[in-house]
Structure formats: structure tokens, C-alpha cells
Amino acid sequence: MTGYNSNGEVATSNGNGHSNGHSNGHKTADYTAQENATMCSRDCCSGPGGSNKGAATSCTEKKKSGIGNGEKIIPTPQSLLQNGGKIECFLTPEEVRAIRVLNEDTYPYEVIQEIADFITKGSGMRPKIGIICGSGLGSLAEIIQDPKIFEYEKIPNFPVSTVEGHAGKLVIGTLEGATVMAMQGRFHFYEGYPLAKCSMPVRVMKLCGVEYLFATNAAGGINPRYAVGDIMLMHDHVNMLGFAGNSPLQGPNDPRFGPRFPALVNSYNKELINKAIEIGKTMGIESNVHVGVYSCLGGPNYETIAELKALRMMGVDAVGMSTVHEVITARHCDMKVFAFSLITNKCATEYSDKKDEEANHEEVMAVAKNRQKACCELVARLVREIHSNAAS
Ligand SMILES: O=P(O)(O)O[C@H]1O[C@H](CO)[C@@H](O)[C@H]1O
Numbered sequence: 001m002t003g004y005n006s007n008g009e010v011a012t013s014n015g016n017g018h019s020n021g022h023s024n025g026h027k028t029a030d031y032t033a034q035e036n037a038t039m040c041s042r043d044c045c046s047g048p049g050g051s052n053k054g055a056a057t058s059c060t061e062k063k064k065s066g067i068g069n070g071e072k073i074i075p076t077p078q079s080l081l082q083n084g085g086k087i088e089c090f091l092t093p094e095e096v097r098a099i100r101v102l103n104e105d106t107y108p109y110e111v112i113q114e115i116a117d118f119i120t121k122g123s124g125m126r127p128k129i130g131i132i133c134g135s136g137l138g139s140l141a142e143i144i145q146d147p148k149i150f151e152y153e154k155i156p157n158f159p160v161s162t163v164e165g166h167a168g169k170l171v172i173g174t175l176e177g178a179t180v181m182a183m184q185g186r187f188h189f190y191e192g193y194p195l196a197k198c199s200m201p202v203r204v205m206k207l208c209g210v211e212y213l214f215a216t217n218a219a220g221g222i223n224p225r226y227a228v229g230d231i232m233l234m235h236d237h238v239n240m241l242g243f244a245g246n247s248p249l250q251g252p253n254d255p256r257f258g259p260r261f262p263a264l265v266n267s268y269n270k271e272l273i274n275k276a277i278e279i280g281k282t283m284g285i286e287s288n289v290h291v292g293v294y295s296c297l298g299g300p301n302y303e304t305i306a307e308l309k310a311l312r313m314m315g316v317d318a319v320g321m322s323t324v325h326e327v328i329t330a331r332h333c334d335m336k337v338f339a340f341s342l343i344t345n346k347c348a349t350e351y352s353d354k355k356d357e358e359a360n361h362e363e364v365m366a367v368a369k370n371r372q373k374a375c376c377e378l379v380a381r382l383v384r385e386i387h388s389n390a391a392s
């Protein structure tokens with residue numbers, strides 16, 4: 001990943017959209033605002049959403065040729081260090097703070113509180129249920145009535161969605177009488193965001209008043225009994241990124257969110273799973289509803305056959321590239337969690353399996369589109385259950 005300091009020099013970070021060698025969110029730098037320095041835009045140069053990311057030369061050339069003069073740059077922590085902790089720029093203090101937040105791996109409580117206030121004040125609502133829409137499942141947010149919609153890019157300090165099938169909108173309104181907020185677009189590790197940033201919106205939900213997290217995803221079916229279009233209610237997960245030493249809870253722990261060492265044995269709410277099974281029966285889709293174990297890999301590549309075999313041996317039923325870090329973050333702050341995978345493709349676990357069974361995102365999205373009605377109905381009816389039980 002490339003950024004520029006105020007002299008137009010190139011500063012590099014580790015390519016993950018965040019700087020090398022720090023994950024504790026405590027890097028300090030003295031930002032000095034000053035007028036009239038020439039910089040390139042942050043959308044242009046930095047962050048996973050940057051339209052010119054990694055294209056240092058063309059940006060520099062743009063500056064040399066006078067194109068884009070007066071644009072701003074986002075300083076990386078490295079560029080700040082190279083300048084002795086100071087940078088000359090004409091950013092406002094608010095912009096400087098936003099840059100600092102975007103460059104850090106973790107978000108301070110106060111920033112998350114500000115985002116939550118922006119949403120609750122802007123919508124005039126305090127949602128009780130939060131929904132994260134999986135790939136191609138954005139329609140889960142479209143059934144929300146009287147919606148107030150916030151585009152991610154207009155929410156202060158919010159990351160942007162970069163994946164097809166993730167619109168990048170926060171939708172708040174009512175569903176089956178309950179006030180809900182839905183993320184039409186989630187953040188994935190492979191987009192270049194650190195895990196804490198991927199699941200930061202779950203903490204925003206918590207501070208907005210959300211008690212229940214519904215996390216949905218598109219996943220590959222490893223269990224040979226699963227068919228494309230089936231729904232797997234998650235009752236557990238295998239955190240492969242955690243095995244590799246990566247967690248959304250890494251860094252200093254803020255006890256206002258939860259404990260340093262949270263237990264995860266009861267992460268998936270059994271009552272909600274049982275209710276969902278019942279709902280599946282009344283919908284007449286019980287043979288397409290399973291209860292199983294999900295695993296999240298880093299992506300963005302789909303798995304090799306040897307990896308899929310290994311996952312199966314570990315007891316994994318469905319595999320994807322999301323959800324687990326959101327669930328960890330939600331459990332850390334004591335939210336009740338319901339999660340399901342829509343099986344969008346069958347994973348080959350034998351070399352003799354048909355060669356045309358290669359996963360691809362177009363198929364994932366197409367299956368999600370085909371099954372959106374059933375997914376929406378399941379979610380709506382479960383929301384109704386929660387709401388009516390709370391009311392009675
Ligand atoms: O988990 P969601 O966001 O539903 O998306 C899944 O589908 C995409 C791959 O097709 C990956 O992003 C994977 O995680």
C-alpha cells in the first residue's frame with residue numbers, strides 16, 4: 001500500500017490497508033494543520049476503497065503535470081514518522097482525526113459512540129436487532145419498512161464496501177414491528193481491512209442499542225448432505241484466522257465493550273436456532289434447513305481440495321470468508337447471536353469430484369438472488385418472534 005507525505009515522497013505500508021508493525025491502536029503522531037500544501041486525495045491514494053491504490057506513479061505524475069493540484073493526501077503513520085511525527089497539510093482538525101481513525105487498526109470507544117450517535121440521531125430510532133446481509137442477500141434490508149438509509153461513505157469514520165453484492169448502506173426502520181438496522185454490505189479481511197475494522201459496525205450496533213445480531217452469509221457447502229440453496233443455521237464455528245493468531249479483539253481491551261478473555265462456547269443462541277428450525281418447518285423447507293459448523297478463511301481465493309478435506313475432517317460443514325469475527329465481537333459485548341449460511345455452491349472434497357464444481361462469485365450471487373425470498377421470510381419471522389415475545 002502506498003501513501004505520500006507532504007513532500008510528495010512515497011511511504012509504504014503492509015498492503016493490508018493498514019500500517020506495519022502496530023495493531024494496538026495507540027500510535028501517536030503530532031498532526032499539524034497548515035495551509036497551501038499540495039496533496040493527493042485520500043480516495044485516490046489510500047485505503048481499500050482508494051480508486052488509485054497501489055498506483056503511486058500515476059498519482060505522482062498527475063501532480064507533476066498539474067492535474068489534481070490542490071488535492072489532499074492521506075498521510076500514513078510511516079510518512080508521519082519519517083517527518084519526525086509532523087506533517088504539513090491544510091486538513092481541518094476533523095479531517096485529521098478522520099485520517100487517524102482510518103489509519104488505525106482499532107477504533108476507540110469514543111469514535112464508535114460518535115458513529116452510533118450519528119445514526120441514532122440521524123434516524124431518530126434505537127434499533128434492537130442488527131442484521132448483516134451476506135453476499136447477494138442485500139434484499140434482507142429491502143423488507144425494512146419506513147427505512148432511513150445511510151450510505152457508508154456519508155457516515156463519519158466508517159469504512160467503505162468494495163465487494164460486488166455489498167451495496168454499502170446502513171438501513172434502519174421497522175420489521176415486523178421491531179426496530180432493526182441492517183448492514184447492506186459487510187467488510188471482509190481480504191478487502192484489506194484489519195479484523196477489528198471488519199467487525200467495528202457490530203460495536204456501533206451495540207452502542208445504538210442492538211441486543212440481537214443476525215449475521216448472514218453465502219458459503220460453500222462442505223457437508224456432502226448439503227445442496228445448493230440450503231440454509232445452514234450456525235451453531236458453532238472454527239475460527240481459522242484465530243488459529244493463525246488473528247482476532248478482532250487483538251490490541252488493548254476496552255472493558256466498556258467486554259472482558260479481555262471472552263468465552264465463546266455458547267456463542268450461537270440455542271433458543272433462536274430452535275425457533276428458526278420451527279419456522280423452517282412452517283415454511284415447508286425443513287429438509288433444506290440444517291444446523292452446522294461454519295468456518296471463515298481469509299480469502300479472497302476459494303479453497304483447494306486439500307484444504308476442504310482438512311476442514312471437513314475438523315467437522316466444518318460450510319466455509320466462507322466472513323461472519324466469525326463479527327460473532328466474536330458481538331459475543332464480546334454480550335449480544336445474542338443468530339447466524340445462518342446460505343449454501344451457494346457445493347465444495348469439491350475429492351479429486352475425483354466433478355471439475356466444473358469450481359466456486360465463483362457470480363454463481364454465489366445468483367444463488368443468493370434465487371433464495372432471497374426464503375431467507376427474507378426466515379429473518380422476518382424470527383424478528384417477529386423476538387418482538388412479540390418481548391412485547392408479551
Ligand atoms: O460471507 P459473505 O459476505 O456472504 O460472502 C461470501 O461470498 C464471497 C465469495 O463469493 C466472500 O466474500 C464470502 O465471504
Ligand SMILES: Nc1nc2[nH]cnc2c(=O)[nH]1
Binds near residue numbers: 303321344359
Ligand atoms: N471461502 C469460501 N467462501 C465462499 N462463499 C461462498 N462460497 C464460498 C466458498 O466455497 N468458499
